[in-house]
Amino acid sequence: MSDAPLTGLVVLVDPAPLSTLVGVVEVLVQEGAANISLSAEDGALEPMLGMYGARTRIGCHGPLPDVMAAMGMGAQFLLPDDLDEPSARAARERGVACYGMAMTPTEVRRALELPVDGVQLFPADVTGPLMADRLRSIGLIEHVIPRGGVVAYSAKQWLKAGAPAVCADSALLADALTGGDLAALRERYRNYVG
16 A cells, blocks of 8 residues: 555546456556556455556545545545545545545645645546646646546646646546447557557
């Protein structure tokens, strides 16, 4: 388990049957994905940690109660949809990187008052990478991880502006969790990191 802050690309994987998750995560790990977040609601965290925990960093995202329960199962980082101070402190005490959530610079500052490793800017597709320049100008960019609808081009723009990490979700995964072509997933992943 690592309390190191997230860096680079963080792939958020929606709930799916375990057999489907294994195929998708295997492709991502083969391509070098260093951070994969599973939905805290689907119960796949423990088996996926057993299969992939030595090859990639596996965390979870979703409703706060489910995310906190996942921390007890070994999640290596937390991306809760909401965060309160007791939960943030519990994550800090356990040595698990934890991120608040905000949308505006004012909300980012407020979220940083909690004992967190950073703040998820959500939904990032609403603000777009132009927000990165604003956050950089006011000294917040190094604390912000954009999440929600981030496509390959905007992911690169956020990272170039100084965001330590960026979350990729359905724009990257597309139909991979519903039987889509895993070779296409491989190509999309390469577009994000290339």
